Amino acid sequence: MQILPALRLHRLHRTSEFCCCSTSGCGKFVVPLSSSDVCSSVQVSRHEVRGVLLVVLLPSICSVCPDREPGLQPWLPGHSEEHHVTIGSGQNVLLTASATVHSIQILNGGKLVVADSNRPILLRTRSILVGNGGGLHVGSPDCPYRGNFTISLFGRLDSGEDAHAYFGRKFLGVARGGTLEIHGRPKLSWTFLNATLHPGGPPPELPAAAELGEPRRPGARDPPGQRGVLQADRFDTHRSQDESRRLAEFVGRLEAGLIVVMLVNDEASKNLEESARGGCPSWGVDTSREDSWTFIVKKGDPSSAVEDHSLYGGVRALPQAKSVAVFESRSGKRFRVTASSQWLQEAEWSDCSPLDIQAQTVDGVPSNQTGDVIHKNDKNYGFVCLNRDQPHGSCHNYRVRFLCGKEVQPRAFVSVDTLSGDSILELADEPLGWESGDRVVVASSDFSMHQAEEFTLMPCPQCSEHQVKVKGQARFVHLGGLVDGWTCGRRWAC
Incomplete structure (x- = not known):
């Protein structure tokens, strides 16, 4: 038998795979270790007997998860707000289920370990004092806690309970010689919004098409009521062929996938050229001067197109064209786009060719309530x-x-309604360790800190690695990404 004293051991990965090298060559072997055992060093001896290679592993220093240490006794105190608990010398106990006690003292070498269970554990107590060699352990650096453990302190200041000289009445306190270790899984503590989070609910109506001005510059902040509107303009294709060409250029610049809404509430076909008709050949064809027409489409997807056309029938039969389409954003949020174009006749009480008559006494009593016999009304x-x-x-x-x-006046509007009751947050970093049920706070983008909002994370299989879904919708605007040429939450605080 020959013993080779010079061996080098290299750990290749966090798995139990090692490479053993000596002057006569290298061999690779896998060490079967349980998931709860993490060894910091391994001693290896190599023996060669009659051509057979024998590898022996001798663990020297191993770290075991706290709740799997030998000698721990299960502890099930039940639920009693009058139960005073003291864990002292020689007592090493393992909390395996939820419990309610009056108070807990861990002293003189006693140890309380919380089991890493699949079931949530809630420990309710007025106070926990750890000192004089006692220890409270929830996970360890090499074996982080993966379950759901909550300590809830209850009680009132005016309860009449005796107070601790240093910590008071309601506390989790570590005195001299005490040890408190709480180690959870790594979790991203904070990050930036990568896109603006808008308030939930339907926004106000957009301005009438006849009132829309020049196209807004890219990156400009959406004014109230224009959430998600990138550009808006008007084109008088009845008056000029130049307007038709400008319309064609406007639509041609739009990226595929953007939602395009068009509205007409007057004759628009006189100078409308083929280059501007695009995917809507019925637009402006065979319409009278006051016809109404609406059209919604996702550019690049003709199957998504919806349109409506209403003939003008005079002031007694005013037309309305209304198109409605439902789309889904990249984050899976469904929203409805509504476009309406119509002619409206407003009215006022004055001297004219009347539409109606109204008579009342000088005291404001309607004529039909005075008891008078009315000859003509x-x-x-x-x-x-x-x-x-x-x-x-x-x-x-x-x-x-x-x-x-x-x-009679034309009127046109577009509205966007969010159909989902949840929201998608676009994050600058991958939300490492975030799970469904966790709560997150979105900081205020305003001077008022009262606009900070708290949300609960929800499952989101369709979310990308930088997205999370939260329950409910925001009540305030939370800026993120590029706004007015500034990068909010990244280089500048917005």
Whole structure:
């Protein structure tokens, strides 16, 4: 038998795979270790007997998870707010289930270890004192706690309980000689928003198409009511072919996948060229001067197109065209886009060719409630009350007004409604260790810290590595990403 004293041991990975090298060559072997055992060093001896290579591993220093250490006794104190607990010398106990006690003292070498269980463990108590060689252990550096453990301190200041001279009445305190170790899994503590989080619920209506100004520059902040609107403009394709070409250029610059909404509430086909018709050949064809038309499409996806057309029928049959389409964002959030175009006739009470008549006494009593016999009450004839027709001999004093119609005006609007009750957060970093049920706080983007909001994480199989889904929707705007040319949350604080 030959013993080779010069061996070098190299650990290749966190798995139990090592490479053993000597002057006569190298061999690789795998050491079967349990997931709870992490060895810091290994001694290796190599023996060669009749051509057979024998490798012996002798663990020298191993770290075991705290809840798997030998000698621990299961501890199930139950639930009693009057139970005073002292864990002292020679007592090494393992908490395996939720419990409620009055107080816990871990002293004189006693040890309380929390089991790493698949079930949540809630420990309710007024106080925990660790000192004089005692220890409270939840996981370890080499074996982080993976379960769900909560310490909940209860009690009132005016309860009359005796207070600790240093820590008071309700506390988790570590005195001289005490040890408190709590080691959980690595978890990202904070990060930046990579995209602005907008308030939930439907935004206000967008401005009428006739009121939209020049296209907004890329990166400009969305004004109230224009969440997600990148650009908006108007084109008078009835008046000029130049407007038709400008429309074609406008649509041509848009990226595939963007949602395009078009509205018409007047004749738009007179100078509309083929280059501007694109994927909507029915637009502006065979329409009268006051027809209404709406069109919604995701650019590059003709199958997503929806449109509506309403013929003008005069002031007594005002047309309305309304298109509705539901889309899904990259993050899986569903939202509805509504486009409406119509002619409206407003009205006011004045002297004119009336639409209606209204009569009441000078005291504000409607004519039909005075008890008078009304001779005439007609918008075309007027209002007449004759004294001779009244049982009491005279009419009340009346005042009369007429409802007059204004000129018919076009009106167009677009609205966006969020259909999902949840929100997707775009993060600058991968949310390492974040899990469903965790709670996160989104800081305020305003001077008021009251706009900070708390959310609960939800499962999100479709989320990317930098996205998380939270329950509910924001009540305030939380800026992130590029806003007005500034990178919020990255280089500059916004």
